[in-house]
Amino acid sequence: MPMKELIKEAVSHFGSQAAFARAVGVTRSAVKQWLTGESFPTPENCVAIEQCTNKRVCRKRMHPHDYIKIWPELAETHNGEFTHDSTANHANRFAR
Known part of the structure; x- marks a missing residue:
C-alpha cells in the first residue's frame, strides 16, 4: 500500500x-x-x-522492503535464526 x-x-x-x-x-x-x-x-x-x-x-x-535495514530489531527469528537478509547485520551488531 x-x-x-x-x-x-x-x-x-x-x-x-x-x-x-x-x-x-x-x-x-x-x-x-x-x-x-x-x-x-x-x-x-x-x-x-x-x-x-x-x-x-x-x-x-x-x-x-527496507524495514529490517531501518529497524533491525524487527527482524523475525525462526528456531533462533534470522529469517531475513539482515542476518549478517545482526551478527555484526553482537560481535565483540
Whole structure:
C-alpha cells in the first residue's frame, strides 16, 4: 500500500489531520506533505505513527522492503535464526 494511503488510514484513526499531527508530534503542514507525497515521514515519525495508532499503521507496512535495514530489531527469528537478509547485520551488531 502506498505511503499516502497509510497516512490517510492513520489520519482517519484520529479524525483530523490536526489531531494526528499533534499525536505524532509534527505540524499539520508535515502531515499534508505526507498525504500529497511531497515528503515522507522520517523513521522516528514512523515509530510515532505506529505507537499512536496502536500498530494499526505499523512500520513494516510503511517500509515493507527496507524495514529490517531501518529497524533491525524487527527482524523475525525462526528456531533462533534470522529469517531475513539482515542476518549478517545482526551478527555484526553482537560481535565483540
